[in-house]
Amino acid sequence: MCLGVAMLSVNDAIAKLLTSDYNPLQILFLRNVIALPFAMGIAAAIGGRAALGSRRPLAHVARGALWVGATMLFFTSLSRLGLAEATALIFAAPFFITLISALVLGEIVGWRRWLAVLAGFSGVLVIVRPGGEAFQPVLLLPVAAAFTYALLMLSARWLDPRDSVWTLLVWLTGTGALLGAILVPLVWVPVRAADLPAFAGIAFFGVAGMTMITQAFRLAPAVVVAPLDYTGLLWATLFGWAIWRESPDELTWLGAAIIIASGVATILREQRSAA
Template identity: 70%
Template sequence: MQTLADEKRRRLSGAVLMCAGVACLSTNDALAKTLTAHYAPFQIMFLRNLIALPVAVVIALVLGGPSALLSRRPMAHLLRGFLWVAATFLFFTSLKHLGLAEATALIFVAPLFITAISALFLREEVGWRRWLAVIVGFIGVLIVIRPGGAAFQAVSLLPVATALVYAFLMLGSRLVDPRESIWTLLLYLTGTGALLSGVLVPFVWLPVRAEDVWLFVSIALFGTAGMTMISQAFRLAPATLVAPLDYTALIWATAFGWLIWAEVPDSATYLGAAIIIASGVVVILRESRAG
């Protein structure tokens, strides 16, 4: 029987793992932005997934056992892999042109897309409070990208498109056999990502410079570590506790942007990000109560 102290330890461990995982993925994004100055997004994602694949196999074996290497619905993983490659391509492309904090803030609209898609296409019941949160969240997006204004950049729509594709990716997990572990999903996402990006990489391939090898290795390790820790965080603690901690990514993105590229987001970006984050938290809390 689980004691109150055990439950508190699990919740604390989940929160710590979530924060650490978000820090790793934010580092992954900063490394990706650095690499986009010299390499195409498809080459970055191909090498990242190729290097990460053996690590993902080991993680799946250790944490999920030999059964984690097999899937009952491989086509579902292939579809999710396609969405994963599309989302990564859009986001990496946006990083080449936008500040890291701005791109990260716009990505936060993904939970709002998930709610809207669930209601409009999956016929799930969504109350007026969640719909209001979704609408307010998209107002936050408009504040960040400022369509029609002098500061508007069409490339600002790429992180929003990324969030939309990512929402379909998350909902696509419902197509996977529910008996499959999270480690199977991680393994097949990495494997299909390497396979699909590998089809296109010959058209954009550039020789890897010696001084960039450590960047590709680092992006693979940080990305895989981040996904693993976040997955484990959701296994240990309630989503209502760990999911809002995903927004700590904005702190890391702002810090990396300032330290590496001297990027300082303007007040409109911070205001829009705050509205998006608040709306996302409301959606998460309301969905947990509805569930």
């Protein structure tokens, strides 16, 4: 899990580097096109040829659209925000999942989970600081990405229960490539030969990271591995400082700490409820 999160952090750092010269849509499209053969190879090797197909393809296409939207919002935010700052705000996704589950899907949510949600949102507000002098509208982009990502997670209920996690990986990558192919001509610029290793790297680290995280959830209880997702903030801070000399301010650190603490509390609470 830790290695997978680190690889996804490398993926984000490369994406931030590329946003100075390429539209996020083009970055996402090329990542998916390069990654698709690898994703299909991994799925076929582990899950067999059956892992490449699905009985509910339209559900996968809809989820792919949500994934493209979430990634586009996040990559766009990376072009304007510090890596650690954007990463901290994307961790608001679990609280959106709880909110949507209760208000839209009618699930019963206890008062402890509501407190965790309120705490998580307070952490987001500490970072975003709406109405303050430090407020930037671009700070809302990773929050919107977190909301879209929450919809993506909840949309897993639309899928055929017989579909494996490898099927999900292939269809997300393939749908991203397909949707990107439709829209990318609007923003396409020639790719410099010097940038090809970066595009290959973002494809490799993205697929490898997701594969390792998926395996972690297969091999260990969610309560053990899920909190380790927050190690991504450490990597984001390290890469942000080493490459761009970014240093989050005190309020960003405080907001991130509140978000992480409430997220871990939610995970532990749900594990106890399921026991």
